[in-house]
Amino acid sequence: MPIDQTATPVSPEKPKRNVDDYSSVLRDETPTWNMLNAFAAKPMNVCFDSQLKEEQVILLLRQHPVTQVNWVLMTIFALLLPFFIGPLGFLSFLPMKFQIASMVAWYMLVAGFVLESFLSWFFNAFIITDERIVDIDFVSLIYKNISAAKLDNIEDITATTGGAMRSIFDYGTITIQTAAANTQFEFADVPQTAKVTTLLNELLLEEERERIEGRVR
Amino acid sequence: MFVAFFQLAVGTVLGETSAEFPMLGDFINGALKGFFVLAGILYLLFAFIATRQIATMKKTLDTPFSPVLNLMAWGHLALAGLVLFYFINL
Numbered sequence: 071m072p073i074d075q076t077a078t079p080v081s082p083e084k085p086k087r088n089v090d091d092y093s094s095v096l097r098d099e100t101p102t103w104n105m106l107n108a109f110a111a112k113p114m115n116v117c118f119d120s121q122l123k124e125e126q127v128i129l130l131l132r133q134h135p136v137t138q139v140n141w142v143l144m145t146i147f148a149l150l151l152p153f154f155i156g157p158l159g160f161l162s163f164l165p166m167k168f169q170i171a172s173m174v175a176w177y178m179l180v181a182g183f184v185l186e187s188f189l190s191w192f193f194n195a196f197i198i199t200d201e202r203i204v205d206i207d208f209v210s211l212i213y214k215n216i217s218a219a220k221l222d223n224i225e226d227i228t229a230t231t232g233g234a235m236r237s238i239f240d241y242g243t244i245t246i247q248t249a250a251a252n253t254q255f256e257f258a259d260v261p262q263t264a265k266v267t268t269l270l271n272e273l274l275l276e277e278e279r280e281r282i283e284g285r286v287r
Numbered sequence: 288m289f290v291a292f293f294q295l296a297v298g299t300v301l302g303e304t305s306a307e308f309p310m311l312g313d314f315i316n317g318a319l320k321g322f323f324v325l326a327g328i329l330y331l332l333f334a335f336i337a338t339r340q341i342a343t344m345k346k347t348l349d350t351p352f353s354p355v356l357n358l359m360a361w362g363h364l365a366l367a368g369l370v371l372f373y374f375i376n377l
Contacts, residue, residue, distance in 0.1 A: 105350040105351055106352065115350070115351050116348070116350050118348050119346055119347050164319070167377055168319055168377070171377055174370055174373065175327075175330075175370075175374075178367065182330065182337075185359070186337070192352075193344045197348075206347060208344065216347065
């Protein structure tokens with residue numbers, strides 16, 4: 071079988087095509103350094119702990135930023151709250167030193183809330199590599215769950231986009247049925263679901279092609 | 288209702304009648320300080336867990352933003368320590 075010599079990187083033992091060679095979605099995307107992007111195509115310098123040597127992260131997904139508006143608004147409200155209730159003398163029965171301490175404690179609580187909310191968004195990531203899909207769930211500070219499935223095991227991909235906000239901001243939920251131990255993967259509220267679905271289909275086709283051409287690893 | 292009652296009770300003890308019942312006033316002051324110190328300790332624990340968790344998650348998913356997150360976590364921990372120190376010295 072002819073091997074595409076323009077593809078990079080290519081291992082002599084395991085010839086592998088570059089994702090740009092077979093994915094129309096990623097061909098149009100430029101590699102990104104911005105790790106706060108909810109749709110980070112071809113992210114630079116991103117790796118995860120169970121990543122294989124030749125495995126390449128091609129897409130890093132997070133929940134759409136618009137889904138984070140709730141906690142951002144709550145934070146703004148919490149930051150401004152002391153300025154509104156301060157003049158009402160709500161804590162005036164306390165000595166001044168305790169009033170100041172209450173204020174400090176309040177702002178520390180807000181800082182903790184912001185930190186945990188941000189971490190929850192940042193580490194709840196969905197990774198698509200050229201070999202697998204990986205779902206990292208950072209539920210709370212003391213609980214996390216990581217699931218992975220080979221692309222070969224994907225049986226069904228469903229993208230759901232419903233509601234005004236989802237239509238306006240172009241985000242939705244992608245449900246992937248697999249034959250792996252974890253039978254269902256859910257990429258919740260990720261942006262550009264059409265692109266992600268197309269990419270997954272292109273990856274599945276490439277896996278099929280690899281199998282036919284005897285390039286299975 | 289409850290808040291108003293609490294304000295009245297604590298305010299009365301700390302303010303107007305503290306001269307008459309200095310020991311009770313001291314007790315309330317001590318209890319309030321103890322409450323703040325306990326809250327500070329719990330917050331420091333939370334900040335420490337957050338720091339450890341970020342270090343663990345950095346191993347799970349390493350990105351160019353990880354050093355910034357690490358810095359944020361350590362800054363937060365240092366701030367929590369300072370706040371606890373402030374509460375102890377109330």
